[in-house]
Amino acid sequence: MSAQLLGLHQPGTTWLHRLPAGAKLLGLMAASLVVVLVHGPASAVVFVLVAAGLVVWSGARLGFTLRAMRWLLLTAAILGAWTVWQNGWPRAVEVVGDLVALILLATTLTVTTPVDEVMDAVARGLRPLRRVGVDPEAVALAFSLMLRAIPTTIGLAEESRDAAVARGLERSPRARLIPFVVRVVARAHDTGDALHARGIGDD
């Protein structure tokens, strides 16, 4: 249920909605580069605040968005705890901050842009590479599948957790992790078959 929202376009009229998909995509790439390249905990905090501001501005329903992201946030928290232990606080703030900022930036893109437009923009942007053998449509589809994989994967994680809880194994990381990995791989495999059968990628 909570996985539904992530990666889903929410129609709106904000400036972010009206910006062309290609511009937003370039912006996301540039911003991601900045987030990854600029080091230090202070900048990470700024990135999170800016990205959170964008999500708010996009008009995404906040409670809903936070609930949809709670598994990603939990993962970020675990990563953070581990980094505190291994490398201390400043490094942990930087790692978690960068991760959360990237998630929020991607969320802004998906909330304000129909995937079809993102795909078209990717395909257009890659058209010059056709001469060197790149298939722009295929890359665009791969991109949209990547966006689609986020909510799917979270859904599968919730399923795996529920199954583990139902068997009284909620404390066992193995009982949660192994079925989860199996589910993700199986789903990816099935989706590949379905795409193949629909003739997508044939032309």
Add this chain to the structure above:
Amino acid sequence: MSGIRLEQVTVSVPTQDGERRILHETSLELTERRVALVGPNGSGKSTLARLLNGLVPATTGRVVVDGLDVAHEGREVRRRVGFVFTDPAAQLVMPTAREDVALSLRRTHRDKTERLVAADRVLADFGLAGFGDRSVHGLSGGEGQLLALAGVLATGPSILVADEPTTLLDLGNSRRIGDLLLGLEQQLVVVTHDLDLAERCDRVLLVRDGRVERDGSPADVVGHYRATA
């Protein structure tokens, strides 16, 4: 030329110590409009169905669809053979219903606006008018399978293969999808555990241990299966 032909087909999969034959030598000609494949779990039904559009390659022998060799003319075969799977979640790849159908229409409708309009028409044809903006994650099992079917039929196949399309559905939805499948103008090959559905087909094949154990009229084959299951 039309129809499906298997010529001495076998399928083997590699194992640690050599290989295992999951489909023993099978020769078949399927020309009936509605063909059902029934049999126990793991008997080879999916393997047989997947041969028909090249998802599983024949290890030996030949599969011919509408006169086309699946091994050599895969792309052309996939245009003619639509395939519906059990789980809608694995088949719906775009965020919304309209976009998912539109994805199927990319080849026939180059213009994006036209494509989205056409997608809405397809949705309406399948009783999904008003579902265009709905998230594919939020659909019920029945709606999801209906959408998956719409997406596949939108590509205009002449044959539809469906692998347990109703297994995850409740009684009402499974009847609804079953009725729709049986009413299609396309040739239908359906793998199913729903023996009522199988009995309404024109021909039924019972698959067991990687072999077509019995092949004939629904009354005969389903009767035999019920007696020996």
